[in-house]
Amino acid sequence: MACVRSPLDWSSGLPRELREIIAKKLPSGHDAASFRSVCWPWRAALPFARFAPLLMLPFDPTPTSPSPPEEKTVSFYSLVEEKTVSLPLPELHGKVVVGASRGWLALVDEAAAVSLLNPFTGSRVALPPADQRVAAASSRSVEMVGVGNDGGGRWVLRCSSGDVSSVTLDKMREVFFSEIVLSTTPGGDGCAAMAVLADSSEVAFCRVGDTGWTLIETNVECCVSAIVHCHGSFLAIGCLGEVSIINIAGDNDATPSPARPVSSLPEPAQMCHRSYLEVNGELHLVGIAIRAFHGEWPFGHHAVVYKCDLAAGETPVWSMVTDAGDMAMFMSKNFNSGFGGASVSKIKSNCIYLSEPTYGSDHSPELVDISTGMSEKIACPTMKGSEALCWIRPNLWT
Template sequence: MAQPPNPKRRSLSLPNWRSGLPEDLLESIRQRLTSGHDAVSFRSTCSLWCAAIPFVTFGPLLLLPFDLDSVRVGFYCVSEKVLSKTLPDVCGKVACGSLCGWVALMDEAASVTLLNSFAGAHAPHVELPPVGEHVTAASSSEHMSKVHGWWVLHPTNGYGDADVVDRAIKLEDMGDVFFYEIMLSASLDAAGHECVAMAMLGCSTEVAFYRVGVDNTWTLLDTKLEFSVGSIVHCQDKFLVIDCTGEIFVYNSNAVGATPTVTLLPSLSPPMGLYHRSYLESNGELHIVGAMVSTFHETQSFTYSNVIYKCNIHDRTLEWSKVRDIGDQTLFVSKHFNESFSGISVSKYKENKIYMSEPLYGDPYDLVYRLEIVDIATGASEVKPVQEKMQGSEALDWI
């Protein structure tokens, strides 16, 4: 004969782990998570689990290109794993920047979303205003306008007469036309919504900025540069706007309500012979990563050695000094985006190294994503395959 249900047993319920974990259990989990790959899997469960495991103790992941019509995104971990993650908000958008786990995404209407890519299925996001015609006028010499919510290019034949056919700007071309890269002054996790987004335009001497939680639209800032902007770096609480020749201007916005300005950093041209420059901040100093190239005309070949220089932008005398040792630090350099960063070496990553998202001089027709690891002390490098390319584009950025 079946026993009647025990009313005391019925009243008991399993704990709701999604609402929080005991502190001792969290500590036990922290000790067992040895890679960013495992941390992402744990943090993606929900927002509470995301907050329970800080990401600063893990090495970054490399964001791989994703299908513009898909919701699946791939991240490569140095432990030679590829983590596939579902992010519905990426569908119909292209990446145009990242910082501390937040990815800037732009759609065909040139509207921008900041998405926390490691915070669960319902990832928090912040909507930035779409570009206006004042920004499009600064980002391209061609005339553009919005037609039924989409941007259309009205080309000319060079004599002022309109061409026969207008052309809708495709999603994959949005970065080249509008916001090539967006940099944040701080992680939105740390600063709430009080941070500045600085945008490098397609091909312009101007930049656009937006103060999250303060402004209603993007504001253009004339940098007074002679050549187009090539990089934007956030260093010592300041934005550095760098043109394609290496001239550096400091973005100033300290006074409340005052119009931001830019000031030239004099006598800080790039080291002679340094090519493929990438700028980043490390320990409060500006670093420049590149390659010294030697050409051999007899054999029509060249060789290159990876080098790194640094400068303190607050020194009275500004100069680049060569770096051969960064101690227990590791540098992460992105080739697709100009933004890069550094961090204390963690499990799986080697210290005093540069991890480059792509080799500086890789084969553009290579069918495999490849990672280049540079020894700062010797300049030697090794190249290792990541995975087969799903698209013809480069790996996007370290996150």
């Protein structure tokens, strides 16, 4: 489907704080008022736009929240500027974020309508809505009730006990999509989306322009916990560490190839959380391992990193990473996935920027040294009882 809203002019579509950040990266003689005339130099002069992610902070998406939609803002923490900036994003009113990929957010509303939003340009693209088939793949029994001539209606969940409850925004990731991952930016040809379904060994697939989702069996032993896109294929990763390849290369109208299980990673002892990402064409795993100090509370924890070359054959070998060179990795527990990029000013190399809750009621992202596994807190606003949603790299060109 085509974008339903044209990209905003960059000089007016970004808040003042972000314009100032970008202006600092422009060649000498340019300022924030001359954006239109310097778009080509931007591509070379703005490592910030491609490689300096922002941490998206929690927001209230509910339609009944006190602020009217036009006043809705979302805050992001900038590592480069070491401060929080806010963007007016009324498009997030009444929607829940179910993915952050290629600089775009995947959103679902209470009608299970799915859309993609570039929060930095305002561009939007529609994806097919979720339906009973998607929910059934997650072993959920749902139906739409109260549909009138003007559409409307709402989803309800029927439990095995016979109880019926409304599928509200906070339940969308449990009933329909846990995470949506993109193969490329929606502005180009061939953009495909793959979705993790809650408690399911199946995944849902579509291309921009499709009218419905296609369910694909991944053949993992239990359920899919994460999806990563690598070189024309989606990698579905099971909760036990299995990796299944789904090839989507070729004709845009063709059905993806059947899933092909290739590898399993023996889980390191006492690893409590795993996230996956693609770095330089290789699948990487970042795991958080627990260290108990004589049984005392609180426990210590450290990060371990593995990589897997999928071109190595049917049973590729995982190896531990102790030096990622000039790369920095950005991990989000909320979507169990992440991405890597060459470090830029104020972004430390050979490190993991980890959005992970610590023990207790507060949440503070951490910076982890890959060579030692040791971590330190990032100096950003502490979130009482909440977790940051995700890291997102601004994409200003699509």
